[in-house]
Amino acid sequence: MNEEAETARIARRHAQILGDAPRIEALSIDEYSADLDPLIRQMIAINQSIDAREADLLTDVTDAQAQGLGDMSAVLARLPEIIRTMMRHPALFARQTDVGVTLLTQGKLSARDREMAILRVAWLCQAPYEWGEHVMIARHAGIAREEVERIVIGSADPGWNDHDRAILRGVEELHGDAMIADATWAVLAARLDEAQLIELTVLIGQYQAVAYYQNSLKLRLHGGNKGLSAR
Known part of the structure; x- marks a missing residue:
């Protein structure tokens, strides 16, 4: 597929998932309660582990609470929409986040293997949010732009060594069979x-599930996430 056709295809996919308002409204500021604090702490742990930009925003929430600031609205409003949306089902989101924290902070896989697998999942699912976020994370893990381009092609690209190809093929086989x-x-x-x-x-299944809910809830991109155009 040439570059122009691929750009048009990505635009159609973005319109399908991102073209309308999210299907479930994010938690409003006046709905936030202290019961959700443990979930915020979990999200801090998972975002710090991958040096994600949301970590500072989440820390701002807990700092404001610790200092007893009366008006939390400005701080809470900065939370990513994905977090405030998933807070509609905090018990489930907390359990899923537990798995994410384990994979990212106590995981046995190398960061490279982990991010290559996640990116292949995201591309196969055509998940704009997951793909765009993990392109940025993958760069921190040392995965070059040229390699991200080849992950789009997958295990069929001739440039991979045997191990990298098997990581990508494992994702493809689980996704398809x-x-x-x-x-x-x-x-x-x-x-x-x-x-x-x-x-x-388990990692591949976890991020397949993440792609499912991000796509189906039509969660919007934020903070420089370029979706499926990201490289």
């Missing part, structure tokens, strides 16, 4: 230990 094939598994097992192999499958 709900199972990693024996040949791919053998290549992965040559470098990954048993805990890492288990974690890889």
